[in-house]
Amino acid sequence: MLTINDKDFERLYKFIHQNYGIDLSKKRQLIVGRLSNTILSMGFSSFQEYIDHLINNKKPEDLELMLNKLTTNYTFFMREGAHFEYFTNTILPYLVETKKDRVLSIWSAGCSSGEEPYTISMLLKEFFGSKASLWDTRVLATDISQNALVAATNAVYDEDSLKELSPAWKKKYFIPVGEPGTYTVTPEIKSNVIFRTFNLMDPIKFRLKFDVIFCRNVMIYFDQATKEALVNRFFNASNPGGYLLIGHSENLSKTATPYKYLMPATYRKV
Numbered sequence: 001m002l003t004i005n006d007k008d009f010e011r012l013y014k015f016i017h018q019n020y021g022i023d024l025s026k027k028r029q030l031i032v033g034r035l036s037n038t039i040l041s042m043g044f045s046s047f048q049e050y051i052d053h054l055i056n057n058k059k060p061e062d063l064e065l066m067l068n069k070l071t072t073n074y075t076f077f078m079r080e081g082a083h084f085e086y087f088t089n090t091i092l093p094y095l096v097e098t099k100k101d102r103v104l105s106i107w108s109a110g111c112s113s114g115e116e117p118y119t120i121s122m123l124l125k126e127f128f129g130s131k132a133s134l135w136d137t138r139v140l141a142t143d144i145s146q147n148a149l150v151a152a153t154n155a156v157y158d159e160d161s162l163k164e165l166s167p168a169w170k171k172k173y174f175i176p177v178g179e180p181g182t183y184t185v186t187p188e189i190k191s192n193v194i195f196r197t198f199n200l201m202d203p204i205k206f207r208l209k210f211d212v213i214f215c216r217n218v219m220i221y222f223d224q225a226t227k228e229a230l231v232n233r234f235f236n237a238s239n240p241g242g243y244l245l246i247g248h249s250e251n252l253s254k255t256a257t258p259y260k261y262l263m264p265a266t267y268r269k270v
Contacts, residue, residue, distance in 0.1 A: 003047075005048075012047070013031070021230070022067075068145060076160065114151065122169065140206070141195050209238060211241075213244050215246055238269045243268050244269075
């Protein structure tokens with residue numbers, strides 16, 4: 001395994017923080033452990049050579065590989081189910097009552113391999129039923145990782161990803177493909193999600209403001225200043241009455257956030 005000196009460690013974590021908002025300033029061992037083999041396989045003999053290459057060339061595929069090695073993409077359908085209950089029982093009835101144009105604007109920010117936005121799409125189908133065609137319920141799903149977006153677009157999942165779903169939902173919304181225990185989502189669920197590349201450090205300039213923003217288990221990588229700046233951008237991109245749902249292991253400063261705290265991991269623009 002390679003070693004990294006103080007200077008190169010600082011160069012790397014500052015480069016990552018500046019470009020992606022991810023704070024790895026206390027993750028020296030993680031960086032060494034997860035990148036050493038990659039660096040050697042790319043033909044570099046030291047962290048210094050590798051970091052020089054990253055900073056000077058900024059090749060998208062190399063940056064992508066680094067981010068994939070350093071961040072965790074573990075997720076599954078219906079993860080943190082309390083949010084989805086609240087979405088179904090409280091948020092959607094409110095939106096049906098107030099959205100006279102019948103256009104819902106929902107964003108899965110940091111969607112990883114697609115389980116979250118597809119779960120949202122299934123919940124929308126369940127809620128609206130035969131009236132779904134009367135509404136624009138398309139879900140915007142974004143991630144900085146091209147690998148994650150390819151996986152999300154392919155929409156092929158194993159049994160572990162489906163472990164929180166009922167047998168009825170598995171039968172209704174999934175189709176077996178390939179090897180036993182492998183599934184894809186049905187076309188009607190898949191077509192209701194729009195995937196886009198987006199870096200959460202960039203200005204938010206989508207056409208519509210959002211009724212609901214899911215950004216769960218993404219900000220765990222951000223320091224407080226980066227997190228607060230992102231939440232302010234979310235707030236400005238939210239409709240009045242809009243909701244922000246974050247991961248249950250995450251928290252926002254109640255004094256710093258412009259959103260109103262409703263309950264753990266659930267906030268609203270009022």
